[in-house]
Amino acid sequence: MKNKIIAISLTAVLCLSLAACGQTSAPSQAGKDRPSGASGTSQVSASTASEESGAPRTITDLGGHEVTIPAPIEIGKIVILSPPVMSFVVSAIPDTEMIVGINSRSFLTSNPQIVERVLPNWKSVESSFVDVNFAVNTESLLALEPDIIFYYGDFQKKGIEGLSIPAVDFLMKGVNSPEKMSVAWDRQIREILGTDTSVGIQKEWDITNAKLEKLLENVGEQKKRGLCIKLNQAGSIMVMGSDSFDGWAQSFFALSGIENVATSIEGTGEVSMEQIYEWNPDLIMCFQDVPASYILENSIEGQDWSLLTAWKNKQVFDVPRTTYAWVTPCADSPLFPLWLVSKAYPELVSDGEVRTEIKEYYQRNYSVTLTEQDIDSILGYREATGI
Numbered sequence: 001m002k003n004k005i006i007a008i009s010l011t012a013v014l015c016l017s018l019a020a021c022g023q024t025s026a027p028s029q030a031g032k033d034r035p036s037g038a039s040g041t042s043q044v045s046a047s048t049a050s051e052e053s054g055a056p057r058t059i060t061d062l063g064g065h066e067v068t069i070p071a072p073i074e075i076g077k078i079v080i081l082s083p084p085v086m087s088f089v090v091s092a093i094p095d096t097e098m099i100v101g102i103n104s105r106s107f108l109t110s111n112p113q114i115v116e117r118v119l120p121n122w123k124s125v126e127s128s129f130v131d132v133n134f135a136v137n138t139e140s141l142l143a144l145e146p147d148i149i150f151y152y153g154d155f156q157k158k159g160i161e162g163l164s165i166p167a168v169d170f171l172m173k174g175v176n177s178p179e180k181m182s183v184a185w186d187r188q189i190r191e192i193l194g195t196d197t198s199v200g201i202q203k204e205w206d207i208t209n210a211k212l213e214k215l216l217e218n219v220g221e222q223k224k225r226g227l228c229i230k231l232n233q234a235g236s237i238m239v240m241g242s243d244s245f246d247g248w249a250q251s252f253f254a255l256s257g258i259e260n261v262a263t264s265i266e267g268t269g270e271v272s273m274e275q276i277y278e279w280n281p282d283l284i285m286c287f288q289d290v291p292a293s294y295i296l297e298n299s300i301e302g303q304d305w306s307l308l309t310a311w312k313n314k315q316v317f318d319v320p321r322t323t324y325a326w327v328t329p330c331a332d333s334p335l336f337p338l339w340l341v342s343k344a345y346p347e348l349v350s351d352g353e354v355r356t357e358i359k360e361y362y363q364r365n366y367s368v369t370l371t372e373q374d375i376d377s378i379l380g381y382r383e384a385t386g387i
Contacts, residue, residue, distance in 0.1 A: 059191070062184055063153070063169030070166065072194025075147045080106070081130060081160075082152035085170050087323035087331035088185045089150070090118050091365055092195050100144045101126045103134070109288055109328075111321035113377045118323060118366050136160055148192065168192065176243035178251050178336075179205050182329040201331065204361065208334040215341055215348045216257040224344040226258040227281040227310075228319075228327060230268050232290040235302050237276070240287075240327070241265025249285065249327055256340035258283070273303055280308055283315040283344055287327050292316045317343055321381045335361055339379075355379075 058068045069075075078093075079101035080086050086106040090096060096119050104127040107115065115122050129140035136159025146165055151157055153171035160167050170188065175181050186201040228249035231238040240249035241262040250260040261279035265271065286292045295305045295316045305311045320339060324330035338357055342349040355375050362368045370378075 059168075061169045062172045062188055065169055067166055067168055069168065069192060070147050072192070075193065077144065077146045077148075079129075079141065079144060079146040079149045081134065081136075081156045082150055082170055083109070084324045084328050084330050085150050085152065085185060085189075086119075088182070088189050088201075090323060091331040092186065092189045092200070093193060094195060096121055099125055100146060101129055101141065103127065103130050105132055106324070108132075109321065109325040110323055111377055111381045113374060113381075114322045117362075117368050117370070117374065130159075134158070138163070150189075176248075176251055178248050178329045178333050179209075179255075182331070182333045185329070186331070201334065204334040204365065208337060212255060212257075212337055212341070215345075219257045219345065223257055223259045224282040225261050225279070226253050226283045226285065226340075226344065227261050227276065227279060228253075228285040228287060229290075230287045232286070232300070232303075236270055237273070237303075238268055238270050239265060240268050242267060248329060252327060252336055252340060255337040256344060258340060258344050277307055281310050282313070283317070284308075284310045285327065286316065286318050287325060292318045315343070318381070320378050322378055331365070332361065 054071045054073055056068050056070055056074075058066055061067050076098060077100045078089065078098050080089060080099065081103050083103050083106040086099075086102055087110075089099065093099070099119070099121075102122075102125050107122070112122075119125075126140075126144055128137075129144065130136050134156050138159060141160070142163070149160055149165055149167040151160065151167055151169060153169065157167065157169070168188070170185055172181060172184055175184070183200075183202045183205065187197060189195075190197045190200060226249075228240040229237060230240050239262045241260070241264065243250045250263060253260045261281045262271070284292070284295065286295065290300060294300050295303075295311065296314060298304065298306050298311070305316075310316055319325050319327045320336070322330070322332045324332075326332060326336040326339070335358060338349060339354055342351060342354045355372075358375055358378060359370050362370045
């Protein structure tokens, strides 16, 4: 077990190194010189009226701050401090070369194989200007000459306060719905970039919600009971309870006809194995740190999972990963409830149907044709890599 934990740590360090390496590529040109067409990573089209106007705009961001931002045509370089926001930018941006800086944490819970498909230049994007604790090196950040910065809440704002660079907040306080949050993020990014707001993630949520309504109409009161483990490290087990800014499992479970056994926990919190025995969930989702395979092998020192119904029925799964892990709002969030239904109620949605949903989603939203190997990677990344 100790060797496995060491392997996980080394892999995380390697991922950080990969995110920060390859800095020889020249930065992208200013917004007025950027290509007017899509780079192959997005289906959005630019708003002609917005692109032709060079006047700055004043917006109220999702954090409630008034921010004066450049016109879309003047935005050529973007820095992203918030890890999950990266996926929304990638899905809406006219040209991924505009992304000049990304927090390396964006890649710790993503899938490099899929990131490569939608953000081909990801290894050359600078990340050394911010560490894993969100501490910003101001000099390194200014060297990137960004036109705009995207961040999430006051914690991430430290280090960029007082700069003349417009900074847009993506934290919506009091919003517990992954649908509302993801739609708001997507819309704010599209409005900032001047891209088409008539398309985007709201349409995908409408498709998913219609399917869920039909699929779950016969579930009734016999709901499966689920648990989402956020962290399992050094003997400490953190679970996702009631919805909060750092735990969204309850909303995703509810959408999928699953009861969250950890609702007594406010936000996320540490629990004992004895508490998990008492809950005895039907299925378990693993977000990060120890993967599902370790639980299924029952090889974690000091933790006996074999007493649980989920373990006996092999209903322990890793959360799928694309541009971000699905249990956090991301540009692929509408896919997560359908995948959850396939695990809780396999008689309603087959694995083959889920694979088709993923493939069609990526074709619609990224103009990317995923291979079967890509989909294998999405559904089994942690099992294959052990991270």
